[in-house]
Amino acid sequence: xxxSDDKWAMIERLDAGExxxxxxETQARAPYERLFERIRDLDEIAPPVGWEDRVVARWAAAxxxxxxxxxxxxTATVALAAVLLQLCSVxxxxxxxxxxxxxxxxxxxxxxxxxxxxxxxxxxxxxLELRVYLGAGLVARCPGNPACRRDASLLELDWKLxxxxxxxxxxxxxxxxxxxxxxxIDRDLLDARSAGTSIEIHHLTVAP
Amino acid sequence: MQAHxxxxxxxxxxxxRDDASAEDMLxxxxxxxxxxRSKLLGVDSIRGWLIQIANRKCLDAxxxxxxxxxxxxxxxxxxxxxxxxxxxxxxxxxxRALEECLSALPPDIAAAVRMRYHDGIPWAxxxxxxxxxxxxIRMRVQRGAVDxxxxxxxxxxxAP
Numbered sequence: 001x002x003x004s005d006d007k008w009a010m011i012e013r014l015d016a017g018e019x020x021x022x023x024x025e026t027q028a029r030a031p032y033e034r035l036f037e038r039i040r041d042l043d044e045i046a047p048p049v050g051w052e053d054r055v056v057a058r059w060a061a062a063x064x065x066x067x068x069x070x071x072x073x074x075t076a077t078v079a080l081a082a083v084l085l086q087l088c089s090v091x092x093x094x095x096x097x098x099x100x101x102x103x104x105x106x107x108x109x110x111x112x113x114x115x116x117x118x119x120x121x122x123x124x125x126x127x128l129e130l131r132v133y134l135g136a137g138l139v140a141r142c143p144g145n146p147a148c149r150r151d152a153s154l155l156e157l158d159w160k161l162x163x164x165x166x167x168x169x170x171x172x173x174x175x176x177x178x179x180x181x182x183x184x185i186d187r188d189l190l191d192a193r194s195a196g197t198s199i200e201i202h203h204l205t206v207a208p
Numbered sequence: 209m210q211a212h213x214x215x216x217x218x219x220x221x222x223x224x225r226d227d228a229s230a231e232d233m234l235x236x237x238x239x240x241x242x243x244x245r246s247k248l249l250g251v252d253s254i255r256g257w258l259i260q261i262a263n264r265k266c267l268d269a270x271x272x273x274x275x276x277x278x279x280x281x282x283x284x285x286x287x288x289x290x291x292x293x294x295x296x297x298x299x300x301x302x303x304r305a306l307e308e309c310l311s312a313l314p315p316d317i318a319a320a321v322r323m324r325y326h327d328g329i330p331w332a333x334x335x336x337x338x339x340x341x342x343x344x345i346r347m348r349v350q351r352g353a354v355d356x357x358x359x360x361x362x363x364x365x366x367a368p
Contacts, residue, residue: 004351011350015324031358031368038306038361039325045296047217047234048227052210055238062239 092124092153095171097202099161111206117159119202123173127197130155133168136184164208171200209238212255215327216262218297222307222322223266223315225293233269237262256329260337263319267338270315302366309360317353320345 010025011032020026098118099111111117119142121130130142142148142157149156161167168185172178174197181188192199216237220230240261241248251257294311298304310318316338323329323337335342358368 008351011354015350032354034368035354035358035361036325038302039321041303042218042306042322042326043297043299043303044214044218045221047213047231051213051217051231051234054231055209055235055242058235059239059242062243 092122093173093198093200094120094122095169095200095202096120097169097204099204110204111161113161113164113206113208115161115206117157117161117167117169117204119155119157119159119169121155121171121173123153123155123171125173125175127172127174127176127178128153128155129172129178130157131170131172131181131188132157132159133170133185134163134165136186138182138185138188141181161206164206167204167206169202169204173198173200209241212258213238215255216258219259219262219319219322219327220266221293221297222310223263223270223319227293229269230266230293233262233266236265240265253329256327256333259323259327260329260333263323263337264339267316267319305361305364305366306357309357309364312360313353313356316340317345317348320349321353321357324349 007028010028013021014029014032014036020029096119100116100118101112102114102116117132119130119132121128121142130140130148131138132140140147140157140159142155143150145157145159147158170189172192174192174195176196178197179188179191179195181191189199213234217230217234220233220237221227224230224233237258241258248254248257294304294307298307310321313321320334320338320340323334324331329337331342331346335345338345340348362368
């Protein structure tokens, strides 16, 4: 072997298991062959007793942990979906007010005497009530009025606006009994609020 | 698993020089092999595959320990090898000299030398295990480490 390149080529051939190309190469290979043989013959030592059991225990523990993680992940996903569903669901509570003018009448402002007030209230709790106040006094309530219709969680009231003035259409919603009211609006609303009733108010001005 | 425990443990001992860390890596290697047992159908040699995993894990652990510094000084400090591990790895003076010469090489190069000439693992798999490109690791071993080992053995009185 005269150059480093020759030597490296020789080592590569030896590494690849190729036979020596000349007696000189055989001689040059000898120390490397002995080195590789020594490395091949390096001792191996046994791991501490019981290592197999510890591997199995570790694997089993990792598998349990992985399954627990999957279970926790799945539960969290379901819980999150439930919360999102709850947040995204539109609450089934609504007050709709419409004023219907009689055919052929001339519209002035919001509403006029002679128009028909149509109120719809939808609530998802046990007690639902509609009230119509003119000024401070109660003029109609539903249920409790012949013009009131009830269909499951929907209340509908048609009320002819016979007088001009400031009307307040109120939806009362509660899981417990709603105070009867029937007095002045301020007193009624105060009582209702004290009883934990939720209140939604729509204002309407009716022109003569 | 039982058949290859010695080979994997010895490889880890040589890299980490610490019994407890070596057994930890042995367990990690076997657990990883268990988890990826479907790959076993595609490997030529289970022993080689396990040793390749073990070397990669142990070299990673050694690098991590070096980064962590004082936290893992017991396995990171290659200048103060655990003599009891070396004693157990080398049954003769000549083998001890070879172990010491291998210890003097960078850990990834020494691991590559052992994988190639002790375990007969192909260069491509060695390159993956040590995380060095194929041609680079082969050149570093064939054109550097091999002669360094011969020089080291000669210096220790072991006839080349």
